[in-house]
Amino acid sequence: VTGAGRAEVPDLDLVRQAQAGDADAFGELVERNRQAVFRAALAALGSPAEADDVAQDAFVLAYRKIGTFRGDAAFRTWLLAITWRKALDRRKSLGRWLRLTVTPVDRDDSSNWIEEMPAQTRSQEENVAAAELQQTVRALIRTLPRKLKDALLLAGSGDYSYAQISYILGVPVGTVKWRVSEARRVLKEKMTALGHTYEG
Amino acid sequence: MRDDPRLPRAGSRGRHDDRLDALIDRVVREMMDVDPRPGMRERVRARLEAASSRKWTLTFPRLVLAGGVVALMLVAFISKSTRPASDDATTITSEARPGGSAPASAAPPKQAANTPIPQVEPQRSADRTERRRPAAPPHKPELAASQAQRLVRAASIDAASLDAAPPEVAAAVAPAVEIAPVTDIDPIRIARLSQTPIVPSEIRIAPLAMDQIEVAPLTLPR
Numbered sequence: 098v099t100g101a102g103r104a105e106v107p108d109l110d111l112v113r114q115a116q117a118g119d120a121d122a123f124g125e126l127v128e129r130n131r132q133a134v135f136r137a138a139l140a141a142l143g144s145p146a147e148a149d150d151v152a153q154d155a156f157v158l159a160y161r162k163i164g165t166f167r168g169d170a171a172f173r174t175w176l177l178a179i180t181w182r183k184a185l186d187r188r189k190s191l192g193r194w195l196r197l198t199v200t201p202v203d204r205d206d207s208s209n210w211i212e213e214m215p216a217q218t219r220s221q222e223e224n225v226a227a228a229e230l231q232q233t234v235r236a237l238i239r240t241l242p243r244k245l246k247d248a249l250l251l252a253g254s255g256d257y258s259y260a261q262i263s264y265i266l267g268v269p270v271g272t273v274k275w276r277v278s279e280a281r282r283v284l285k286e287k288m289t290a291l292g293h294t295y296e297g
Numbered sequence: 298m299r300d301d302p303r304l305p306r307a308g309s310r311g312r313h314d315d316r317l318d319a320l321i322d323r324v325v326r327e328m329m330d331v332d333p334r335p336g337m338r339e340r341v342r343a344r345l346e347a348a349s350s351r352k353w354t355l356t357f358p359r360l361v362l363a364g365g366v367v368a369l370m371l372v373a374f375i376s377k378s379t380r381p382a383s384d385d386a387t388t389i390t391s392e393a394r395p396g397g398s399a400p401a402s403a404a405p406p407k408q409a410a411n412t413p414i415p416q417v418e419p420q421r422s423a424d425r426t427e428r429r430r431p432a433a434p435p436h437k438p439e440l441a442a443s444q445a446q447r448l449v450r451a452a453s454i455d456a457a458s459l460d461a462a463p464p465e466v467a468a469a470v471a472p473a474v475e476i477a478p479v480t481d482i483d484p485i486r487i488a489r490l491s492q493t494p495i496v497p498s499e500i501r502i503a504p505l506a507m508d509q510i511e512v513a514p515l516t517l518p519r
Binding site: 120124127128131132135136139140145148149152153154156157160230231234235238249250253254255256281284285288 | 314317318320321322323324325326327328329330331332333334337338340341342344345348
């Protein structure tokens with residue numbers, strides 16, 4: 098099976114072909130899962146360049162270890178777990194810590210922000226304020242504890258089910274849901290403390 | 298709480314939360330809405346090829362090094378097993394015997410070779426000791442002399458022949474410490490042990506006094 102014909106082949110069949118040494122089958126698996134893998138790494142690292150690098154590492158490792166895949170979980174889930182471990186290794190690495198220390202992530206804690214408004218009804222000044230608001234929320238997300246932030250970003254990306262996130266993080270589904278909820282609560286509390294109100 | 302202007306009023310809390318949730322959702326989606334650079338498949342393939350070639354370049358020198366070590370060990374083993382076992386012993390004996398003709402390479406200097414050396418019979422232990430240390434060809438007279446001294450000292454010394462030896466050889470060979478002759482000593486006698494039988498009825502166990510027991514107050518862990 099080659100070219101467009103491979104698009105119809107289920108993941109598991111491609112995995113079996115890759116296990117038998119078919120590099121093209123593995124290439125098709127890379128093509129199918131590249132975005133999910135990349136975004137999982139992005140959720141852990143926050144940097145697209147690092148996420149791309151880690152995604153490649155994860156695919157290389159998956160290719161080497163594909164013989165150990167037994168099909169207990171879906172291939173994508175297995176791949177995402179590998180990616181997550183690689184991303185965590187990168188996150189803990191000394192080199193990354195030094196790099197971030199030299200060029201720290203922008204942590205703009207500006208409290209001047211306004212509520213969401215339709216773009217067409219905003220003035221230029223309001224658009225600037227809306228952009229600043231989003232920057233503030235981004236900065237607040239970055240300040241979340243890692244466990245809460247990881248769960249929030251993975252769930253919020255829309256690429257993964259709660260079951261997949263549970264497998265990736267190695268915690269029960271209920272824990273994932275609680276972490277997402279807790280992350281939202283903390284964020285809302287901080288935003289409220291920064292002065293945002295909705296007058297009824 | 299309600300007077301705090303930053304907090305929403307009661308009726309608007311639900312709407313407030315919904316809007317904040319929507320805002321968080323949108324920001325998270327924007328943060329995660331990044332696609333990988335195109336050509337991931339090719340980059341992964343290139344990385345796999347680079348990894349395999351790097352693995353080979355790392356493995357090849359290691360294999361060469363390991364092969365070299367094995368070859369050296371093999372050569373050393375073969376050369377040791379094919380060498381005549383009596384070579385060293387012969388050399389030592391011929392050096393140690395007076396007037397014996399030693400090989401040119403292992404010959405002591407003229408002075409030492411011509412000096413009559415007392416008759417010695419090299420012991421087996423001396424042979425073994427010297428076999429582990431192969432005699433290097435003496436390039437300097439001092440080295441040859443010290444070698445001769447080592448050989449002679451390693452052998453058992455015949456006191457009579459030592460007396461007949463010239464003073465310089467006797468000085469080199471003679472032990473530095475003189476040992477006085479052993480005189481007869483009385484045999485050591487040990488008194489016999491007296492055996493006292495143990496009578497079980499005489500064994501008594503004192504009662505345990507409870508007032509000697511102290512119990513520390515229990516502290517609860519924090």
